[in-house]
Amino acid sequence: MRYLLALVFFVGVAHAKPLDEQGLQRLEQLSEEFAIDMATLQQATEQATYQQSIIDAITRPWESRPWHQYRNLFLTEERLAAGLAFWEEHQQTLEKAEQEFQVPAEIIVAIIGVETYYGRHTGRYKVLDALYTLGFFYPKRSEFFSKEFAHYLNLVEQQGWELDYMKGSYAGAMGLGQFIPSSYLHYGVDFSDTGKVDMLNDKVDAIGSVANYFRQHRWRYGEPVVHLVSLSDEQAEPWLSKGLELPHQAKQLAEAGVAEAGELPDDAKVKLLGLEQADHTEYWLVRDNFYVITRYNRSPLYAMAVHQFSQQLKQARNDS
Template sequence: MLTRSAAILVATCLSTLPALANFDTCLSGLKAAATAKGVSGSTFDRATRGLEPDMKVIELMNNQPEFKTPIWDYLATLNDEEKVAEGQQMLRRYAPILAAAEARFGVDRHTIVAVWGVESDYGKAGGTMPLVQALATGACYAPRRQGFFRDEFVSTLRIIERGDLEARDLKGSWAGAFGHTQFIPSTYLRLAVDGDGDGRRDLVNSVADALHSTANFMAKAGWQTGNTWGYEVRVPDGYSGPTGRTSKHPVSFWTARGLRKVNGAALSGSGKAGLIMPAGRDGPAFLVFKNYDCAYSYNGADSYALAISILSDRLKGRPGIQTAWPTDDPPLSRAERRILQQKLTARGYDVGEPDGRVGQKTREAIKDIERQLGMKPTGRPGGRVLQALR
């Protein structure tokens, strides 16, 4: 049986089969757009020689974890003890670079490192898709957002034309994000900076360039030095007031409606704040200020912005989220996911290397186990399945 994502891919490929023969025609149109932006014909030809589309881009486009994964699962692997411990190591290892970025842009080092950890696991998971191929595929065959892909494709060639990076260095995600802190090419052109003083902006091979560029991104997004992103709060029973990141009001407004910090203390912070409840009324709630919006602007999802914000707090030694998520099947950390994969392997399932990354093989194995246990076959790596295997 086809998985939903596989079915989407097959349907998409079938619908575009007649168009696949026109990839060269599409590239010709892209060449004209690139030339208009200052990309030389020789650079374009060198970067696209022998290029073929990769239709996996379309499948990945329809399966973004920030929007499809339960928020408690999404945060469980991005705010776990491993992520915090390694982030604290990065804070020590790159202390001079981070101090310079703080002084230059006014963004605290814990937030910079949190972005790094969430985006690429501190440089270990930056993506492997060649940007020129991925973005050309999207520009020619994506069912939506073709304008985005076209612009990012041209921006990629402009980076190559500038000489900062070669095409072979530009590997990342299906949407074109690359480097330690996963800038898309157009963002690179606008906001990447030289952090190590060598005259180049290399977010792939230079940690300094990547961390300074991230600080610049946050500063340009309106980061308020010395202010908080927000904090977890208690919302009184029966609350029926405004919610949402963009529905911002003075702290006094929220105090008058009975909100308190999760530890019972009075609300604090300057400027206006919004109340978000990403899992509904029964889950954790947060009062979020302007600095949260800066994190949100990096990827446009509350789950993502919370991952950065909570990780930055934990890197400062503060506790994580205190209120339980509204689920009876608790999420698993990466360490627990590795244990789950080891248990599945011991039962004869081929899930690949037990690395804590849950791919299709692991999900299919979990579904089989769930069927055996009389559970709904979701393929989700949760606490109940792990407990059953122990």
């Protein structure tokens, strides 16, 4: 019995992690910035539970794997079949979204497929717990996630949800397209004309909202996303950079001997990206639309997986 009581006490302490003085100061800042009553914020934190597994998840993301392993997580025959079925089921909605938002249907289908496998995997963490844990106990991103915590309170009020009911990813992303609260509020559209944005259950709203997200981030309809280039590691090394921005113009790389760059407009903004295959590095010139995909998820691996899956979907549909 003594052991059992000790175990219960230990588990309770492990999960009960109230805010320290710095956390309370952050709540006051959020109250002022988001015009949320301090008592409301405090009550929300009291309902939230610290989850160490969330910290563990964000510190070892899938994007830390090499490309040849990461790619195989998403470009599978099973996901392709599910994507084609989703496209067939929602063909009219996707055509409407493509026409209205000028974003290709295959990109919309690919995003929803990569994010949630068409609704099969929308997340197992309480959004309240995820944003509380990361917003107040993960210093590296605390400013960002504490703001998302406040956005979530506003979203809950807008939608009429129970505060601790909603589940999502370890980063607090929700629904078919995995929108964080600020994105849900800003980019969500009532594409089904029901009078309310519902990206959790309404696939029509999810399609419209994903398309709107890409339009708002300036997707360039009809322009390429990437170009495969033939370079040795030595040729590539001076042009590689860590950031996501596009630091060069095609003319610069063409003058340096990158033949494929000569086929692009001289002023086309580009970035050279190296992707780790099992026995070599593969090099790509990525363009504005690739950068737009990284606005959804800041990983170049994610962006390339979405692009290649979209092309796989488009090719398979054209062949059917």
